[in-house]
Amino acid sequence: MATPRFEAARILGERLRGRRMALGLSQYEVASLSQVDLANYGKVERGVGNPTLTTLLQLAITLEIEPHSLLDGLAAPELLPERQYAFTASDFVREQKRRRGTPDHSA
Numbered sequence: 001m002a003t004p005r006f007e008a009a010r011i012l013g014e015r016l017r018g019r020r021m022a023l024g025l026s027q028y029e030v031a032s033l034s035q036v037d038l039a040n041y042g043k044v045e046r047g048v049g050n051p052t053l054t055t056l057l058q059l060a061i062t063l064e065i066e067p068h069s070l071l072d073g074l075a076a077p078e079l080l081p082e083r084q085y086a087f088t089a090s091d092f093v094r095e096q097k098r099r100r101g102t103p104d105h106s107a
Contacts, residue, residue: 034061
């Protein structure tokens with residue numbers, strides 16, 4: 001069995017599975033109602049798939065859940081794959097100012 005791609009993917013899958021089970025639905029039923037490929041849905045639930053925005057929205061509609069509740073708290077850098085670091089726009093601007101020798105007044 002494949003391991004989750006990264007922690008955020010595992011948590012998303014866990015949330016989807018929890019909601020699906022609370023509604024008493026099978027993976028097949030959710031995939032079918034959402035018009036999502038069953039194998040892909042299974043991968044998303046296991047945290048090894050990387051769903052598109054459209055897929056997430058379709059699943060949220062089917063599971064009668066707000067999309068933000070599926071994604072809440074998943075934007076933390078420590079939940080992303082180790083090989084990636086999420087820079088914020090503020091990080092970028094601060095570094096640009098540092099390189100130009102411009103004072104940073106954002107504090």
